[in-house]
Every structure is written in C-alpha cells, then in structure tokens.
Amino acid sequence: MDFKSNHHHKNFIDGVPYATVKRLPFYHRFLTDLSKKEVERISSRELAAKMGINPSQLRQDLCYFGSFGQQGYGYRVNDLLREVNRILGLNQEIKMVLVGGGHLGTALANYDNFSRRGFIIKAIFDKNPEVIGGYIKGIPVLDIKELQEYLRVEPVEIGVITTPAEAAQETADRLVQGGVKAIWNFAPVSLKVPEEVLLENMHISESLLLLSFKLKQRRNQPDPV
C-alpha cells in the first residue's frame, strides 16, 4: 500500500492520521517483541489486549499499514513489523553526529539498540581537549571546531545535542549550518531552529518533575483500605 502525501491536511502525515503516527513506536515495540519470540501471527484481539488498547482502535490503525489481516487468521507479525518499520523510515540507515561526549553522550553512544535499528553515530564532537582524539565505544571523538568541515565531507541527517544547557543553542546553530535535517536535543533548553529543521526534545528532568508531582499527589491521598 502506498501512502499519498496529504500535506494540506495537518492531521495527516503521508496519509496516516497523526494520532496513529504517535502510536507507531508503541506498535514497533510490541511487534518487535513478538517477532523475537518467533510468534508468526496474532489476532487483532490478542494484540490489542497485549498492548492494552481498544481492539477497534487497533484494527483502524492497522488499516493504514496495509491489509495484512485475514478473517479468522489474524496478522502476520513480520509483515506488520516490516510495514511499521517502513512507515517509521527504519528500513534505511540514518547517520547521526553527537555533540557533547560527557556522561549522557557516552551513555547514548554505548546504547547498542540505536545502531541495531539503523541509527549510526558517525562521530562525537566535544570541546574538551582531554576527550578529543579518543574513542567512545569505537566512535571517534573530534574537536567541535571540526564539525562544519566534517559535515561537509560526511553529511548526516540527525544531530544529537548532549552539551550543557549553555552550549546547546550555539551547538544547534553549528549543526544547522552544517546541514543537518533534524536535531535530537537532550539539553534543558528551548532551542530556536529554522522551520525546515526538525526538532525533537528529550527533556529527561521534566519527566522526573512530573513523576515528583504524581508522587506528591499519591502521598496526599488516604491509603486504600
């Protein structure tokens, strides 16, 4: 099934409703899990129950991924996963650079699952002479001054920012000048980037603050009897 572009309707991305797109990573996770367990097929009822979502919602979502379901047979897990991967753009390698090879940068570089899914960190950039010239998980750590020249020779699509907050905007500017198409930002800053550059923020501390709030709420509630 081919998706017609539907740019004039902002609730749709490539013919898939945004609400469905937002659930794609969730489908990806469950289908990958089933595929690993070598489950060949699954009914929409079973899959919905596993994922804790409404079966009719699930059937509706899956309609957008192509017609894989067969009455009384269910869905072929691998076909469905392949389609979800295709829609998510995971059927090709995506090159990234990471700026800020400190604690978080090192943790991300060490996380095997990104490269397993095709997200390849080509180089890490830092300004600290003590780390420049070294390697993190086999990835070279280069001088931030070389970023522009590097990207000219080796264009990448995603720039990951794991610098301290104060350095995040100048890092974003450098990445944009270098021609990256998307930024994955972990610094607790609202970055300004041109409209054509995609920005996804991963504000870990904000998530922790939310948890703190919920914890406080629960503490204030009387214990259930």
Ligand SMILES: NC(=O)c1ccc[n+]([C@@H]2O[C@H](COP(=O)([O-])OP(=O)(O)OC[C@H]3O[C@@H](n4cnc5c(N)ncnc54)[C@H](O)[C@@H]3O)[C@@H](O)[C@H]2O)c1
């Ligand atoms: N470590 C975590 O678990 C964590 C959690 C939540 C948020 N964050 C955020 O992630 C970011 C990084 O945190 P961290 O703990 O890894 O810090 P860190 O100090 O360990 O690492 C930051 C790295 O960025 C480099 N750097 C500084 N300025 C630079 C510049 N202008 N250009 C290139 N490199 C530069 C430093 O030399 C250092 O290696 C921060 O914005 C922090 O708020 C981190």
